[in-house]
Amino acid sequence: MKKWLTVLPVAALLFTGLIAHAEEKPKVIRYGSVGNAFGKPYAAGTDGVVDVQALLVNEFRNDGVRIERTYYTATGPGLNEAFAAGLLDFGDYGDLPIVVGKAGGLKTKYILPTNKGSNIYIIATPQSKISSVKDLKGKKIAVTKGTYLHLTLNRVLEANGLTEKDVKLVNLSTSDAQNAIAAGSVDAFAGLPDRPLVDQGLAKLIYDTRKDPQKWRGRSGLLVSEDFARKYPEFTKRVVKAKIKAAHWASQEKNREALIQLALKTGSGYKVTKEDFAGQDLTAKYSPLADQSTVNQYKEIVDFAFSRGLIRKKFDVDTWIDKSFAEAALKELGLQNYWTPLSKE
Amino acid sequence: MSKSLLKRFEWKDKLLAFIVPLLVLVAWQSAVSLQLFSEMILVPPLTVMNTLVDLARTGDLTNNIISSLKRVLSGFLLGASTGFFLGLLMGLSSLLDRFVGPLIKACKQVPQFALMPLIIxxxxxxxxxxxxFISIGAFFPMVFNTYQGVSGVPKKYRELARVFNYKSFRYLTKVILPGALPSIITGVRHSLxxxxxxxxxxxxxxxxxxxxxxxxxxxxxxxxDIVMAGLFVIGIIGFTMNIILQIIEKRVLRWRVSFDGRMA
Known part of the structure; x- marks a missing residue:
């Protein structure tokens, strides 16, 4: 009898624990991506793979957890606002906006690099004498400021002995910039791979970052709200796991053409997308490792944003980047050694 | 109604005008204090005020206000003057009204933001x-109000002018424009x-x-915080513009007895 009396409270505790554990799951996981600049609500890259292969939905099918996917047409700033309003648990977006959001006080963790190789393309009006980046001195360049395009343009200018002060930047969205180039009211435009104006002879391509070092290119990363990560660490790891599965698929050379086809869903043209992917090392582009190179890159972005007045205060990148979820997921998937960490750059 | 009683009512009106903004301010601060919204998306009123002071101190606010006002003035002058002349001509000529009127009414239905890519x-x-872009906004209220004012000038005044054999310029300045002035001034207010x-x-x-x-x-x-500070500035400047125009309207239309029975 005495034995039962000792076992009962333990059993009760275990039962309560089980209930508590069962309750520790979200009803819904709210996941946001950038509404595509090419006009259709699809994502390219690993978010696209996650959607097409239903990786998130399948991961949580048996848990009864609903996946709520949103594409924010207001791009990075829209995702920052959604995090601030408590409307998002996860968001995958570009390097500069996520830094701007964190510096602005968003309670987020950076848990996974999702793309390390977004190119920019600089086009100019056909009648202009601009044929290289150096010729941009004193010219009017359209760019969507506050995005990775703005940051990468700065890197390209600096590599050619120019700074932002040597040119006149005009803040325009992709579609407005195309109108401005067509009307000849700006001299050049630093934008995305899709360049219908070049195909129509209304602009000429003068530079792109395809042959530049990987570190110059735009990056994106997966953020989780601190609140969600604290309440649901296991679910956070499983979201990361789904994304790593997608990164693994996207990193394989045999899937290159399928990856291009996936990008077309965003409304981008086949020719330019194929050209954009040509020569890109997919394993390096989609490596989910928050290696030293990644950490250094984000430190550089924080410095850049601060020096340009894009953020009012710096923050500690080392504590913001949380590798624990990715490390656990990689281990579960047996992919710890699939990607090579980069220590430099 | 005695003059002093009327004055007391006016003071009551003015006091009432402050109550709603005050209530909004209280609701705003309460929502922040009760943490109904994150401070990142609903910035506390005091922070917005501090941001305004900072922006004013660095000169950013003044420079931005001056830039905007210059654009407003140019766009307003262009749009309102075009609207005024077209409205005047349409009011005077029923033939022109029949030709141009439907087109202008149709154009007004097009959301102006949809025109921006074409304007670029x-x-x-x-x-x-x-x-x-600004002039398009200024144009429509001006053209319609001027047209309404001109076509609304009582027939008896027009006939009287004809009896006195007024020449065009005199007819315009002595009959049509004074008759249409209240409507034109309303147009100017809306246009600005x-x-x-x-x-x-x-x-x-x-x-x-x-x-x-x-x-x-x-x-x-x-x-x-800067977005909200900007909203505040826009509201205050818009309000001030309206007040100034109301004062001008009262002075210009001193002779008119307004609809509520008070002397304008």
């Missing part, structure tokens, strides 16, 4: 396109008000200065 294509991305609203829209596109630009850029940089 036609006028570029510099000041001209912004002024044109819309110009001020449109400047924010105009500055969304490739601008490097202005209150609208300041707000859009702050949104991109997740500095919501």
């Amino acid at each position: 294509l036609w006028f570029g991305i510099d000041e001209v396109s912004k002024v044109v 008000g819309l110009s001020w609203m449109f400047v924010v829209g105009a500055e969304l596109f490739g601008s490097e200065s202005g209150v609208g630009y300041m707000m859009v850029w702050a949104r991109q940089l997740f500095q919501i």
Whole structure:
């Protein structure tokens, strides 16, 4: 009898624990991506793979957890606002906006690099004498400021002995910039791979970052709200796991053409997308490792944003980047050694 | 009604006008204090005030206000003057009214923001396109109010002018314009008000200065306090413009007895 009396409270505790554990799951996981600049609500890259292969939905099918996917047409700033309003648990977006959001006080963790190789393309009006980046001195360049395009343009200018002060930047969205180039009211435009104006002879391509070092290119990363990560660490790891599965698929050379086809869903043209992917090392582009190179890159972005007045205060990148979820997921998937960490750059 | 009683009512009106903003301020601060919204998206009133002071101290606010006001003035002058002359001509000529009237009414239905890509294509991305955009906003209230005022001049005045054999200029300045003035001034008020609203829209596109630009850029940089400070500035300037125009209206239309029975 005495034995039962000792076992009962333990059993009760275990039962309560089980209930508590069962309750520790979200009803819904709210996941946001950038509404595509090419006009259709699809994502390219690993978010696209996650959607097409239903990786998130399948991961949580048996848990009864609903996946709520949103594409924010207001791009990075829209995702920052959604995090601030408590409307998002996860968001995958570009390097500069996520830094701007964190510096602005968003309670987020950076848990996974999702793309390390977004190119920019600089086009100019056909009648202009601009044929290289150096010729941009004193010219009017359209760019969507506050995005990775703005940051990468700065890197390209600096590599050619120019700074932002040597040119006149005009803040325009992709579609407005195309109108401005067509009307000849700006001299050049630093934008995305899709360049219908070049195909129509209304602009000429003068530079792109395809042959530049990987570190110059735009990056994106997966953020989780601190609140969600604290309440649901296991679910956070499983979201990361789904994304790593997608990164693994996207990193394989045999899937290159399928990856291009996936990008077309965003409304981008086949020719330019194929050209954009040509020569890109997919394993390096989609490596989910928050290696030293990644950490250094984000430190550089924080410095850049601060020096340009894009953020009012710096923050500690080392504590913001949380590798624990990715490390656990990689281990579960047996992919710890699939990607090579980069220590430099 | 005695004059002193009337004055007391006016004071009551003025006091009432402060109550709603005060209540909004209280509700705003309460929502922040009760943490109904994150402070990042609903910035406390005091923080917005501090941001305003900071922006004013660095000179950013003044420069942006001046840029916006310059655009508003140019766009307003262009749009309102075009609207005034067209409205006048339509009011005087029923033939022109029948030709142009339906087209203008149809154009008014087009959301002006939908025109922006075309405006960029036609006028570029510099000041001209912004002024044109604002002028479109200023044009419509002016054309319709002027037309209404001119066509509403009582027939007996027109006939009297004809009896006295008034020449065109005299007919216009002594009969038509004074008769249409109340409606024209209403047009000016609406036109200027819309110009001020449109400047924010105009500055969304490739601008490097202005209150609208300041707000859009702050949104991109997740500095919501600046966005809210910008809203405050827009409201205050719009309100001030309206007050100034009301004073002018009262002075110009001193002779008119307004609809509520009070002397204007």
